[in-house]
Amino acid sequence: MARIIIIEDEKSIRNVLKNILIDENKNYIVDEASDGEEGVKKIFANNYDLALCDIKMPKLDGLEVLKKIKKLDYHLPFIMISGHGDLETAVECIKNGAYDYISKPPDLNRLLTTIRNGLNNKNLNHENKILKKKVKKKYQMIGKSEGLIQIEAMIEKVAPTNSRVLITGENGTGKELVAHAIHEKSPRFKIPIIEVNCAAIPSELIESELFGHEKGSFTSANKQKKGKFEIANGGTIFLDEIGDMSLSAQAKVLRALQENKISRVGGEKEIEIDVRVIAATNKNLEKEIQEKKFREDLYHRLSVIKIQVPPLRQRKEDIPILIDYFTNEICNEQGIKKKYIEQEAISLLKEKKWSGNIRQLKNVIERLIILTDKTISIDDIKKYV
Numbered sequence: 466m467a468r469i470i471i472i473e474d475e476k477s478i479r480n481v482l483k484n485i486l487i488d489e490n491k492n493y494i495v496d497e498a499s500d501g502e503e504g505v506k507k508i509f510a511n512n513y514d515l516a517l518c519d520i521k522m523p524k525l526d527g528l529e530v531l532k533k534i535k536k537l538d539y540h541l542p543f544i545m546i547s548g549h550g551d552l553e554t555a556v557e558c559i560k561n562g563a564y565d566y567i568s569k570p571p572d573l574n575r576l577l578t579t580i581r582n583g584l585n586n587k588n589l590n591h592e593n594k595i596l597k598k599k600v601k602k603k604y605q606m607i608g609k610s611e612g613l614i615q616i617e618a619m620i621e622k623v624a625p626t627n628s629r630v631l632i633t634g635e636n637g638t639g640k641e642l643v644a645h646a647i648h649e650k651s652p653r654f655k656i657p658i659i660e661v662n663c664a665a666i667p668s669e670l671i672e673s674e675l676f677g678h679e680k681g682s683f684t685s686a687n688k689q690k691k692g693k694f695e696i697a698n699g700g701t702i703f704l705d706e707i708g709d710m711s712l713s714a715q716a717k718v719l720r721a722l723q724e725n726k727i728s729r730v731g732g733e734k735e736i737e738i739d740v741r742v743i744a745a746t747n748k749n750l751e752k753e754i755q756e757k758k759f760r761e762d763l764y765h766r767l768s769v770i771k772i773q774v775p776p777l778r779q780r781k782e783d784i785p786i787l788i789d790y791f792t793n794e795i796c797n798e799q800g801i802k803k804k805y806i807e808q809e810a811i812s813l814l815k816e817k818k819w820s821g822n823i824r825q826l827k828n829v830i831e832r833l834i835i836l837t838d839k840t841i842s843i844d845d846i847k848k849y850v
Contacts, residue, residue: 467514467584468494472504472530473546474522478569482517489577501525505533513541515564515583520547520554528558535562542583546571604645607790608783612775616643623770624650629722631767632745634774637824640745641705643772648701653741656700659693663714664706671714673730676721682731694727694738701741707767708748708759719763742767777819777826784815787823791830804834806841813846 469486473479476499483495496511498504502524508516516534520527531543545558548569555566564583567576606613623630624647632640641660648658666674673683677692693702704710710718721727722742726735744767753759777784788811796803819825829850837845 466492466494468496468512469515469517469580470496470498470504470507470511470513472498472501472516472518472522472527474500474519478519485573485576486580489580501527501530504530508534508539508541514587515542515544515580517544517546517580520545520558528554528561531558531561531563540587542587544576544579544583604642604649606639606642606646607787608780609786610775610780610783612780613783616772616774617646619770619772620646620650623647623772625652627741628769629741629767630743630770630772631750631764632743632772632774633750634745634747635776635822636747637822638774638776639823640747640774641703643774644701644703644705644743644745647743648703648741651701651741653700656697658701658703659697660703660705661693662705664709668711668714671711672717675714676717676727676729677732678730679732682729686731689729692727692729694721694740695729695736697740698738699740701743704742704744706746707744708746708750708753712758712760715760715763719760719766722763722766777822781815784826785811787826788814788830791827792834795827795831795834799834801834802839804837804839804841806833807843809843810841810846813843814850817850 467490471479471482471486473482479497479499483497486493486495496507496513498507501522504516504518505525507513518527518530525533527545527547531545534541534543542564543558543562545555545563545566546569547554547566558566564586565579567579606617620643630644630647632643634640645658648654661674663671673686673690673692675692675694677690677695678686680686680689704718717727721738721740725739726737728735748759750759750764750768754761754764788806792803792806814826814829821828832849833841833845836849
Protein backbone atom coordinates (compact mmCIF):
# COMPACT_ATOMS: atom_id res chain seq x y z
CA MET A 466 0.00 0.00 0.00
CA ALA A 467 1.61 3.25 -1.18
CA ARG A 468 0.92 6.72 0.20
CA ILE A 469 1.23 9.58 -2.29
CA ILE A 470 0.92 13.34 -1.82
CA ILE A 471 -0.16 15.72 -4.61
CA ILE A 472 1.13 19.28 -4.10
CA GLU A 473 -0.79 21.47 -6.56
CA ASP A 474 -2.48 24.88 -6.18
CA GLU A 475 -5.23 24.23 -8.75
CA LYS A 476 -7.99 22.14 -7.15
CA SER A 477 -9.32 20.82 -10.47
CA ILE A 478 -5.89 19.40 -11.38
CA ARG A 479 -5.52 17.87 -7.91
CA ASN A 480 -8.87 16.14 -8.33
CA VAL A 481 -7.98 14.81 -11.77
CA LEU A 482 -4.62 13.47 -10.60
CA LYS A 483 -6.17 11.91 -7.49
CA ASN A 484 -8.87 10.14 -9.52
CA ILE A 485 -6.26 8.87 -12.00
CA LEU A 486 -4.18 7.40 -9.19
CA ILE A 487 -7.11 5.74 -7.42
CA ASP A 488 -8.38 4.28 -10.70
CA GLU A 489 -4.87 2.96 -11.39
CA ASN A 490 -4.49 1.25 -8.01
CA LYS A 491 -7.09 0.97 -5.25
CA ASN A 492 -4.26 0.50 -2.72
CA TYR A 493 -2.92 4.02 -3.31
CA ILE A 494 -3.66 6.39 -0.42
CA VAL A 495 -3.67 9.92 -1.87
CA ASP A 496 -3.24 13.11 0.17
CA GLU A 497 -3.42 16.68 -1.13
CA ALA A 498 -1.73 20.02 -0.43
CA SER A 499 -2.89 23.30 -2.02
CA ASP A 500 0.48 25.10 -1.84
CA GLY A 501 4.16 24.51 -1.16
CA GLU A 502 4.10 25.40 2.53
CA GLU A 503 1.25 22.98 3.24
CA GLY A 504 3.08 20.33 1.22
CA VAL A 505 6.28 20.68 3.28
CA LYS A 506 4.33 20.52 6.56
CA LYS A 507 2.47 17.36 5.48
CA ILE A 508 5.68 15.66 4.31
CA PHE A 509 7.32 16.40 7.67
CA ALA A 510 4.26 15.06 9.50
CA ASN A 511 3.60 11.93 7.42
CA ASN A 512 5.46 9.02 5.89
CA TYR A 513 4.89 9.29 2.12
CA ASP A 514 6.19 6.97 -0.57
CA LEU A 515 6.06 9.49 -3.43
CA ALA A 516 5.24 13.16 -4.14
CA LEU A 517 3.70 14.74 -7.25
CA CYS A 518 4.63 18.41 -7.10
CA ASP A 519 3.69 21.38 -9.27
CA ILE A 520 6.40 23.99 -9.83
CA LYS A 521 4.53 27.31 -10.10
CA MET A 522 2.70 27.75 -6.78
CA PRO A 523 2.11 30.53 -4.21
CA LYS A 524 4.07 30.82 -0.94
CA LEU A 525 6.66 28.20 -1.91
CA ASP A 526 7.18 27.04 -5.47
CA GLY A 527 7.86 23.40 -6.30
CA LEU A 528 11.62 23.80 -6.65
CA GLU A 529 11.82 25.38 -3.17
CA VAL A 530 9.75 22.51 -1.75
CA LEU A 531 12.09 20.00 -3.41
CA LYS A 532 15.21 21.72 -2.02
CA LYS A 533 13.77 21.91 1.52
CA ILE A 534 12.92 18.21 1.59
CA LYS A 535 16.14 16.98 -0.03
CA LYS A 536 18.23 19.20 2.26
CA LEU A 537 17.08 17.03 5.16
CA ASP A 538 18.17 13.88 3.30
CA TYR A 539 14.63 12.68 2.60
CA HIS A 540 14.62 9.72 0.21
CA LEU A 541 11.14 10.62 -0.99
CA PRO A 542 10.85 10.36 -4.82
CA PHE A 543 9.63 13.71 -6.26
CA ILE A 544 7.92 13.84 -9.66
CA MET A 545 7.80 17.49 -10.73
CA ILE A 546 4.92 18.66 -12.96
CA SER A 547 4.74 22.03 -14.72
CA GLY A 548 2.71 23.76 -17.39
CA HIS A 549 5.64 26.09 -18.06
CA GLY A 550 8.04 23.35 -19.00
CA ASP A 551 11.45 24.11 -20.41
CA LEU A 552 14.72 22.18 -20.48
CA GLU A 553 16.48 24.52 -18.05
CA THR A 554 13.79 24.02 -15.38
CA ALA A 555 13.81 20.24 -15.89
CA VAL A 556 17.59 20.09 -15.50
CA GLU A 557 17.43 22.25 -12.35
CA CYS A 558 14.84 19.90 -10.81
CA ILE A 559 16.85 16.76 -11.57
CA LYS A 560 20.06 18.39 -10.23
CA ASN A 561 18.23 19.08 -6.96
CA GLY A 562 17.12 15.48 -6.51
CA ALA A 563 13.82 15.13 -8.40
CA TYR A 564 13.10 11.60 -9.61
CA ASP A 565 11.55 12.89 -12.87
CA TYR A 566 10.02 15.93 -14.56
CA ILE A 567 6.79 15.86 -16.56
CA SER A 568 5.19 18.71 -18.53
CA LYS A 569 1.47 19.56 -18.37
CA PRO A 570 -0.78 18.23 -19.64
CA PRO A 571 0.91 14.96 -18.65
CA ASP A 572 0.80 11.92 -20.90
CA LEU A 573 -1.27 9.45 -18.82
CA ASN A 574 0.79 6.35 -19.64
CA ARG A 575 4.07 8.11 -18.96
CA LEU A 576 2.78 9.58 -15.70
CA LEU A 577 1.59 6.21 -14.35
CA THR A 578 4.76 4.44 -15.49
CA THR A 579 6.92 7.08 -13.80
CA ILE A 580 4.90 6.77 -10.57
CA ARG A 581 5.27 2.97 -10.57
CA ASN A 582 9.00 3.24 -11.23
CA GLY A 583 9.40 5.90 -8.54
CA LEU A 584 7.66 3.68 -5.96
CA ASN A 585 9.79 0.69 -6.98
CA ASN A 586 12.90 2.86 -6.61
CA LYS A 587 11.83 3.91 -3.09
CA ASN A 588 11.34 0.25 -2.12
CA LEU A 589 14.72 -0.65 -3.60
CA ASN A 590 16.46 2.16 -1.68
CA HIS A 591 14.77 0.97 1.51
CA GLU A 592 15.92 -2.62 0.92
CA ASN A 593 19.46 -1.39 0.21
CA LYS A 594 19.52 0.53 3.49
CA ILE A 595 18.42 -2.60 5.39
CA LEU A 596 21.05 -4.66 3.58
CA LYS A 597 23.78 -2.10 4.36
CA LYS A 598 22.81 -2.18 8.05
CA LYS A 599 23.05 -5.98 8.05
CA VAL A 600 26.46 -5.85 6.35
CA LYS A 601 27.68 -3.19 8.78
CA LYS A 602 26.52 -5.32 11.74
CA LYS A 603 28.19 -8.40 10.25
CA TYR A 604 31.56 -6.64 10.15
CA GLN A 605 31.25 -4.85 13.50
CA MET A 606 34.30 -5.09 15.77
CA ILE A 607 33.30 -6.14 19.29
CA GLY A 608 35.36 -5.49 22.43
CA LYS A 609 37.03 -2.90 24.67
CA SER A 610 40.54 -4.31 25.06
CA GLU A 611 43.58 -2.09 24.67
CA GLY A 612 44.64 -3.99 21.55
CA LEU A 613 41.28 -3.38 19.86
CA ILE A 614 41.25 0.30 20.88
CA GLN A 615 44.67 0.76 19.28
CA ILE A 616 43.47 -0.88 16.04
CA GLU A 617 40.38 1.38 15.96
CA ALA A 618 42.60 4.44 16.44
CA MET A 619 44.82 3.26 13.58
CA ILE A 620 41.76 2.76 11.36
CA GLU A 621 40.63 6.35 12.03
CA LYS A 622 44.03 7.66 10.87
CA VAL A 623 44.43 5.37 7.87
CA ALA A 624 40.89 5.23 6.45
CA PRO A 625 40.70 8.75 4.91
CA THR A 626 43.91 8.16 2.94
CA ASN A 627 44.64 6.04 -0.14
CA SER A 628 47.56 4.26 1.54
CA ARG A 629 47.81 0.51 1.11
CA VAL A 630 47.34 -1.55 4.25
CA LEU A 631 48.65 -5.00 5.19
CA ILE A 632 46.66 -6.70 7.96
CA THR A 633 48.34 -9.63 9.71
CA GLY A 634 47.14 -12.05 12.36
CA GLU A 635 46.17 -15.63 13.04
CA ASN A 636 43.16 -17.32 11.41
CA GLY A 637 39.86 -16.24 12.93
CA THR A 638 41.10 -13.01 14.54
CA GLY A 639 38.89 -10.78 12.38
CA LYS A 640 41.28 -9.38 9.79
CA GLU A 641 38.38 -8.95 7.34
CA LEU A 642 36.57 -6.80 9.94
CA VAL A 643 39.51 -4.39 9.96
CA ALA A 644 39.52 -4.26 6.15
CA HIS A 645 35.79 -3.48 6.03
CA ALA A 646 36.12 -0.82 8.76
CA ILE A 647 38.88 0.93 6.78
CA HIS A 648 36.77 0.88 3.61
CA GLU A 649 33.57 2.07 5.33
CA LYS A 650 35.36 5.07 6.84
CA SER A 651 37.14 5.95 3.58
CA PRO A 652 36.03 8.33 0.79
CA ARG A 653 35.56 5.21 -1.37
CA PHE A 654 32.77 3.76 0.82
CA LYS A 655 30.01 4.32 -1.76
CA ILE A 656 31.50 1.58 -3.97
CA PRO A 657 31.23 -1.91 -2.41
CA ILE A 658 34.53 -3.42 -1.30
CA ILE A 659 35.61 -6.28 -3.60
CA GLU A 660 36.95 -9.31 -1.72
CA VAL A 661 39.26 -11.97 -3.13
CA ASN A 662 40.27 -15.01 -1.07
CA CYS A 663 43.61 -15.84 -2.67
CA ALA A 664 43.78 -19.20 -0.88
CA ALA A 665 40.42 -20.37 -2.22
CA ILE A 666 41.17 -19.82 -5.93
CA PRO A 667 43.25 -22.40 -7.84
CA SER A 668 46.63 -20.98 -8.90
CA GLU A 669 45.84 -21.45 -12.60
CA LEU A 670 42.71 -19.28 -12.25
CA ILE A 671 43.92 -16.53 -9.90
CA GLU A 672 45.19 -14.25 -12.71
CA SER A 673 41.88 -14.50 -14.58
CA GLU A 674 40.00 -13.81 -11.33
CA LEU A 675 42.08 -10.73 -10.52
CA PHE A 676 42.59 -9.24 -13.99
CA GLY A 677 39.86 -10.80 -16.16
CA HIS A 678 40.28 -12.51 -19.50
CA GLU A 679 39.42 -12.13 -23.17
CA LYS A 680 37.20 -14.54 -25.03
CA GLY A 681 39.18 -17.52 -26.30
CA SER A 682 42.26 -16.79 -24.15
CA PHE A 683 42.04 -20.34 -22.72
CA THR A 684 39.84 -23.42 -23.19
CA SER A 685 36.89 -22.45 -20.99
CA ALA A 686 37.01 -18.70 -21.78
CA ASN A 687 33.72 -18.59 -23.68
CA LYS A 688 33.28 -14.84 -23.25
CA GLN A 689 35.12 -11.76 -22.07
CA LYS A 690 35.24 -11.35 -18.29
CA LYS A 691 36.20 -8.38 -16.11
CA GLY A 692 38.58 -9.10 -13.23
CA LYS A 693 38.24 -8.02 -9.62
CA PHE A 694 40.67 -5.11 -10.04
CA GLU A 695 38.59 -3.72 -12.90
CA ILE A 696 35.32 -4.22 -10.98
CA ALA A 697 36.82 -2.46 -7.94
CA ASN A 698 37.84 0.60 -9.98
CA GLY A 699 37.22 3.72 -7.88
CA GLY A 700 36.87 1.64 -4.73
CA THR A 701 38.76 -0.88 -2.62
CA ILE A 702 39.96 -4.43 -3.27
CA PHE A 703 40.64 -6.73 -0.31
CA LEU A 704 43.20 -9.44 -1.08
CA ASP A 705 42.66 -11.91 1.75
CA GLU A 706 45.30 -14.61 2.41
CA ILE A 707 47.67 -12.93 -0.04
CA GLY A 708 50.49 -15.10 1.30
CA ASP A 709 48.96 -18.01 -0.65
CA MET A 710 49.11 -16.20 -4.01
CA SER A 711 51.31 -17.73 -6.74
CA LEU A 712 54.55 -15.94 -7.69
CA SER A 713 53.30 -15.30 -11.24
CA ALA A 714 50.14 -13.63 -9.93
CA GLN A 715 52.26 -11.65 -7.45
CA ALA A 716 54.27 -10.25 -10.38
CA LYS A 717 51.08 -9.03 -12.07
CA VAL A 718 49.74 -7.51 -8.85
CA LEU A 719 53.05 -5.70 -8.39
CA ARG A 720 52.79 -4.24 -11.90
CA ALA A 721 49.21 -3.13 -11.24
CA LEU A 722 50.33 -1.34 -8.07
CA GLN A 723 53.31 0.27 -9.79
CA GLU A 724 51.56 1.48 -12.93
CA ASN A 725 47.86 1.59 -11.94
CA LYS A 726 47.20 -0.44 -15.09
CA ILE A 727 46.13 -4.01 -15.78
CA SER A 728 45.79 -6.26 -18.82
CA ARG A 729 43.25 -9.05 -19.09
CA VAL A 730 44.57 -12.58 -19.66
CA GLY A 731 44.92 -13.03 -23.42
CA GLY A 732 44.55 -9.30 -24.06
CA GLU A 733 46.98 -6.60 -25.09
CA LYS A 734 44.96 -3.52 -24.14
CA GLU A 735 46.04 -1.75 -20.95
CA ILE A 736 43.22 -0.70 -18.64
CA GLU A 737 43.81 2.15 -16.20
CA ILE A 738 42.56 1.53 -12.67
CA ASP A 739 42.15 3.56 -9.48
CA VAL A 740 41.95 0.99 -6.71
CA ARG A 741 42.94 1.04 -3.06
CA VAL A 742 44.51 -2.27 -2.03
CA ILE A 743 44.07 -3.79 1.42
CA ALA A 744 45.76 -7.16 1.91
CA ALA A 745 45.69 -9.69 4.74
CA THR A 746 47.59 -12.81 5.65
CA ASN A 747 48.04 -15.27 8.51
CA LYS A 748 51.58 -16.04 7.31
CA ASN A 749 54.90 -14.50 8.27
CA LEU A 750 55.70 -12.79 4.97
CA GLU A 751 59.27 -11.95 6.00
CA LYS A 752 59.88 -15.69 6.40
CA GLU A 753 58.07 -16.38 3.11
CA ILE A 754 60.42 -13.87 1.41
CA GLN A 755 63.48 -15.69 2.78
CA GLU A 756 62.10 -18.96 1.43
CA LYS A 757 61.50 -17.35 -2.00
CA LYS A 758 57.73 -17.88 -1.71
CA PHE A 759 56.80 -14.20 -1.64
CA ARG A 760 58.19 -11.22 -3.53
CA GLU A 761 60.00 -8.72 -1.34
CA ASP A 762 59.16 -5.81 -3.68
CA LEU A 763 55.46 -6.66 -3.50
CA TYR A 764 55.65 -6.91 0.29
CA HIS A 765 57.03 -3.37 0.52
CA ARG A 766 54.35 -2.09 -1.88
CA LEU A 767 51.57 -3.64 0.22
CA SER A 768 52.85 -2.83 3.72
CA VAL A 769 52.80 0.97 3.65
CA ILE A 770 50.65 0.65 6.79
CA LYS A 771 50.80 -2.56 8.84
CA ILE A 772 48.08 -3.56 11.30
CA GLN A 773 48.61 -6.59 13.54
CA VAL A 774 45.37 -8.10 14.85
CA PRO A 775 46.00 -9.77 18.24
CA PRO A 776 44.80 -13.32 18.94
CA LEU A 777 41.88 -13.81 21.31
CA ARG A 778 44.15 -15.17 24.06
CA GLN A 779 45.78 -11.71 24.20
CA ARG A 780 42.47 -9.89 24.63
CA LYS A 781 40.73 -12.03 27.27
CA GLU A 782 38.78 -9.05 28.61
CA ASP A 783 36.83 -9.05 25.33
CA ILE A 784 35.67 -12.67 25.71
CA PRO A 785 32.63 -11.96 28.00
CA ILE A 786 31.56 -9.13 25.65
CA LEU A 787 31.88 -11.42 22.61
CA ILE A 788 30.01 -14.24 24.40
CA ASP A 789 27.08 -11.90 25.13
CA TYR A 790 27.09 -10.56 21.56
CA PHE A 791 27.16 -14.02 19.95
CA THR A 792 24.53 -15.35 22.37
CA ASN A 793 22.11 -12.56 21.37
CA GLU A 794 22.89 -12.95 17.67
CA ILE A 795 22.58 -16.74 17.55
CA CYS A 796 19.43 -16.89 19.69
CA ASN A 797 17.80 -14.30 17.39
CA GLU A 798 18.86 -16.26 14.29
CA GLN A 799 17.56 -19.52 15.75
CA GLY A 800 14.33 -17.89 16.94
CA ILE A 801 14.79 -18.97 20.57
CA LYS A 802 14.74 -17.14 23.89
CA LYS A 803 18.15 -15.86 25.00
CA LYS A 804 19.99 -18.35 27.15
CA TYR A 805 21.78 -17.42 30.36
CA ILE A 806 25.43 -18.39 30.78
CA GLU A 807 26.61 -18.80 34.37
CA GLN A 808 29.52 -16.61 35.47
CA GLU A 809 31.64 -19.68 36.32
CA ALA A 810 31.09 -20.93 32.76
CA ILE A 811 32.20 -17.59 31.31
CA SER A 812 35.31 -17.63 33.52
CA LEU A 813 36.20 -21.10 32.23
CA LEU A 814 35.73 -19.96 28.62
CA LYS A 815 38.09 -17.04 29.29
CA GLU A 816 40.87 -19.47 30.19
CA LYS A 817 40.64 -21.50 26.98
CA LYS A 818 43.51 -21.12 24.47
CA TRP A 819 41.22 -20.42 21.47
CA SER A 820 43.58 -21.52 18.70
CA GLY A 821 40.79 -20.68 16.23
CA ASN A 822 40.24 -17.29 17.88
CA ILE A 823 36.93 -15.41 17.48
CA ARG A 824 35.65 -17.76 14.79
CA GLN A 825 36.13 -20.73 17.13
CA LEU A 826 34.48 -18.90 20.03
CA LYS A 827 31.39 -18.15 17.94
CA ASN A 828 31.12 -21.80 16.86
CA VAL A 829 31.40 -22.93 20.50
CA ILE A 830 28.65 -20.52 21.64
CA GLU A 831 26.37 -21.76 18.85
CA ARG A 832 27.03 -25.38 19.89
CA LEU A 833 26.24 -24.58 23.53
CA ILE A 834 23.02 -22.75 22.66
CA ILE A 835 21.78 -25.65 20.54
CA LEU A 836 22.75 -28.51 22.85
CA THR A 837 21.99 -27.10 26.32
CA ASP A 838 18.91 -26.13 28.32
CA LYS A 839 17.90 -22.63 29.41
CA THR A 840 21.05 -22.07 31.51
CA ILE A 841 24.55 -22.90 30.29
CA SER A 842 26.59 -24.22 33.20
CA ILE A 843 30.24 -24.99 33.84
CA ASP A 844 29.39 -28.69 33.36
CA ASP A 845 28.09 -27.86 29.87
CA ILE A 846 31.41 -26.17 29.07
CA LYS A 847 33.35 -29.25 30.19
CA LYS A 848 31.04 -31.51 28.20
CA TYR A 849 30.73 -29.64 24.88
CA VAL A 850 33.85 -27.47 24.57
